[in-house]
Amino acid sequence: MSVVTLEIDGKVCTGVSGETVFDVAWNNGVKIPRLCHIGGLPNIGACRLCLVEVEGQKKLLPACITPVQEGMVVRTWSEKLIAHRRLIVELLFAERNHVCSVCVVNRNCELQDLAVELGLDHIRLRYQFPKLVADTSHERFGLDHNRCVLCTRCVRVCDEVEGAHTWDVSRRGALSQIIADLGEPWGESDTCTSCGKCVQVCPTGALFEKGKAVSEMRKDRGFLKYIVTAREKGQWIR
Amino acid sequence: MTVEELFDQQAAEVERQNALENRIYCCTAAGCVSCGSEAVRKAIGEEIKSQGLTGKVEVCGTGCMGLCSKGPLVRTSKDDALYGGVDVSNAAALVSAPETLAPLRIDTSAPFFIKQKKIVLGNSGRVDPEKIMDYIAAGGYQALARACTELGPAGTLDEVKKSGLRGRGGAGYPTGLKWELVARQPGDVKYVVCNADEGDPGAFMDRSVLEGDPHRVLEGMAIAAYAVGAQQGYIYVRGEYALAIQRLQLAIRQAERERLLGNRILDSAFQFRVDLRIGAGAFVCGEETALLASIEGRRGQPRPRPPYPPEAGLWGKPTLINNVETFANIPPLIQNGGEWFASTGTATSKGTKVFALAGKIANTGLIEVPMGTPLREILFDIGGGVPGGLEFKAAQTGGPSGGCIPAEFLDTPVDYESLARIGSIMGSGGLIVMDSSSCMVDVARFFMEFCMDESCGKCIPCRAGTVQMHDILLRMTKGEASSRDMAILEELCTLLRETSLCGLGQTAPNPVVSTLRYFRPEYEMHIRDHRCPAGLCEMKGNEGGAR
Known part of the structure; x- marks a missing residue:
């Protein structure tokens, strides 16, 4: 492993070859917005919020899957990037029924944080108001499709870390939905181990613990890192 | 044999x-x-x-x-x-x-x-x-014989490179270069994949080739496999093409029986098997990484590139993916040599292109013309012009990823660069003609609806953006949109083009962008006057529009 030096937002940063632009930026204090990426899970480059400008590249590149290269010059914030990110978050708010005032993760929500960070104070797009239901058949947890942004963190954590692969995505496009097993109610799933990993990695209030009222749910952001460190290094440390 | x-x-x-x-x-x-x-x-x-x-x-x-x-x-x-x-x-x-x-x-x-x-x-x-x-009588499998006995893998590759053939799936990547990338990869296990998931509305070139000359495609694939060192091929054909599937299955069986596929092809050490994979009705599976995922039995969704399939494709192995028409070009190319092939076409676009003529045109059907033929010649001499005494308005190439070409560009030669310059693409070969009774806003809405329905839902700009764009276009055709909607529509066009994950999302705004470029007054009439110049859109308080 060799050390790589690159420039991110005018700041000289060092990383190790094989690391992604996203990780090196975060380790050097440059926070790039993201929704589908979460440390400890394989990256899919789907949310497009971490797109950055790289000198010499015509296209915008997703930081979460772009490996660092020696001498790379990266810009993570520009007017264009902010406009794109704001519109992407705006699209999410218009896509499903995100009502913060009645949500269990109000003030502890990654989508809400993104909107605040990007200065998104109103929605110009037409709300789609899809008719979606909440699955509360599980004993301890609930799934509210209205708040889902389809980042598939739950699908990946269940498959890659827990090894159960209870979650998957059904249908396509705007009709995509997270399903348990082959579309059964969550509570009747044969494969679910009720480990709750999916609930902790979910960026919004789509997956939540039962019995929590508005703003009461706090997701454990260090949870996944704790498990991955334990598994990879055998150290049970927080 | x-x-x-x-x-x-x-x-x-x-x-x-x-x-x-x-x-x-x-x-x-x-x-x-x-x-x-x-x-x-x-x-x-x-x-x-x-x-x-x-x-x-x-x-x-x-x-x-x-x-x-x-x-x-x-x-x-x-x-x-x-x-x-x-x-x-x-x-x-x-x-x-x-x-x-x-x-x-x-x-x-x-x-x-x-x-x-x-x-x-x-x-x-x-x-x-x-x-x-019948195929053998027409000189079939002789190109494969020439490759195996006379040219060798490197010589075959050279001929393809010399020919200047570019991918016929739409993007026009040089075929020889792609083959070379796969050939250069180390390892024994490589794959050759034929993309027969033709899905553009109004396009039926690949279907006709598969139905009319399946052995040609198999021979092309076998030559490719010989050149790059692959032993296994897949044809990913869409499930709707029942007749093509049936004929391909028959052709594969016949070729295996004659030892033109399978083990010891033409009594040499070369072996190559071809299997069919049937698509289940997803347009996005024509995108190469989604196609590979689908062959592997996973959800047909694109993944970010790099790595490109020539480095890591099917099951992580080097994989060559070409379109049906590209493979169908290979046997005559190898038979007659790369220089012969390069003698047809323009400086940068060699050979011929098959087009499916559809829409408001007298001779609907399948045609093949040398690259660089002016659009006017294709539509008016070969296509016979617009029937019914109406005026030609626009030609749409490239399906939902392409654009509309107005009458002023009829003399544009049809090649990759010229079409890109006027805001369209070569695409796979669908050519839809529209006359003065067609409303361009409605055309844009139609293609956006298609993209919306076919978006896989993985990345946000495409999944949610196409919904919003379709919503705005639909309201325009109903006379319910404002100039503010127009501004948002253009913002979304830029967003999708610059941020979508795969080609489907990146090119989804093209029909809107190109109609905005050439027919902006028509959009403005829908918004400002609630009037559809073509008389197609039914507007509130202005039923049936006005001619």
């Missing part, structure tokens, strides 16, 4: 066919089948028996003869003539005295025929897709 046997069989079959008094070719491509050509073929067969001409006269089914609008089409070898609009009652005449059918005879010296140049479709309408001997 060995190479000598291949040539012997060819000579024998040609002799047999030449000895016939009359060989009747009945088009059994999907277009003619749908207007009753199977019944015609059966009737001709019975007529041959009842007239006692078995062994002297023969009937065979063939692939697309091109002029689909005049189907069912029948060609007779006795007087070397083409007949259109044939029905069962003509069977007797076709068998013994085709010259009496003069009124049905189609003038093959018309511009529709003489302005075309057939390389890909060379065999279409001339060989029976269900008989391997």
Whole structure:
């Protein structure tokens, strides 16, 4: 492993070859917005919020899957990037029924944080108001499709870390939905181990613990890192 | 079979066919089948028996003869003539005295025929897709023989590079370069994949090639496999193409039986198997990484590139993916050499291109023209122009990823660069003609609806952006949109183009962008005056629009 030096937002940063632009930026204090990426899970480059400008590249590149290269010059914030990110978050708010005032993760929500960070104070797009239901058949947890942004963190954590692969995505496009097993109610799933990993990695209030009222749910952001460190290094440390 | 046997069989079959008094070719491509050509073929067969001409006269089914609008089409070898609009009652005449059918005879010296140049479709309408001997008689599998015995893998690759052939799937990546990338990869396990997931609305080029000349595609794939060092191939064909699937299955079986596929091909050490994978109706599976995921049995969703399939494709192994038409170009290219191929076309776009003419045009059907042919020649000389006395308005190429070309650019030569310059793309070959009764806002809405329905839902800009764009366009056609919506629409166009994960999302705004570029006043009329100049959109308080 060799050390790589690159420039991110005018700041000289060092990383190790094989690391992604996203990780090196975060380790050097440059926070790039993201929704589908979460440390400890394989990256899919789907949310497009971490797109950055790289000198010499015509296209915008997703930081979460772009490996660092020696001498790379990266810009993570520009007017264009902010406009794109704001519109992407705006699209999410218009896509499903995100009502913060009645949500269990109000003030502890990654989508809400993104909107605040990007200065998104109103929605110009037409709300789609899809008719979606909440699955509360599980004993301890609930799934509210209205708040889902389809980042598939739950699908990946269940498959890659827990090894159960209870979650998957059904249908396509705007009709995509997270399903348990082959579309059964969550509570009747044969494969679910009720480990709750999916609930902790979910960026919004789509997956939540039962019995929590508005703003009461706090997701454990260090949870996944704790498990991955334990598994990879055998150290049970927080 | 060995190479000598291949040539012997060819000579024998040609002799047999030449000895016939009359060989009747009945088009059994999907277009003619749908207007009753199977019944015609059966009737001709019975007529041959009842007239006692078995062994002297023969009937065979063939692939697309091109002029689909005049189907069912029948060609007779006795007087070397083409007949259109044939029905069962003509069977007797076709068998013994085709010259009496003069009124049905189609003038093959018309511009529709003489302005075309057939390389890909060379065999279409001339060989029976269900008989391997027909293909062999037409010189089939000799290119594979030449590659295996004369050229070797490096020599084959050189010919393809020399030819300047570019991918016919739409993006136009140089085929030789792609092959070389795969050939250079280390490792024993490599794959060759044929993308037959043709999905653009109005496009039927690949279907016609698969239905009309399946062995050509198999031979092209085998040559590719030989050049890059692959032993396994897959054809990913969309499930809707039942006839193409059936003929491909038959062709694979026949080729394996003749040892032209499978182990010890042409008695050499080269082995190559081909299997079919049937798509389940997702347009996005035509995107190469989604296609590979689908072959592997996973959800058909694109993944970010790099790594590109030549480095890490099917099951992480180097994989060559080419379109049907690209593979169909390979056998004649290898047979006649790269220089021969490069003699057709323009400086940067070589060879010919197959187009499916559809929409408001007299001669709907399948055509093949040299690259660089002006659009006007394709639409007016070959296509016969716009019927019904209406005016030509625009031509749409490239399907939902392409753009609309207005009348002022009719003299643009059709090649990759020229089309890109005027805001469209070559695409896979769909060519839809619109006349003055077509509303461009509605056209844009149609394609956006298509993209919205076909978005896989993985990345946010495409999944949610196409919904919003369609919403705005739909309101425009109802006279309910404002100029603010117009501004948002343009913002979304930029967002999708710059941030979507795969080509489907990145190019989804193209129909909107190109119609905005050339027909902006039409959009403004919908918004400001609640009026549809084409009289197509029904507006509130202004029913039926106004002409």
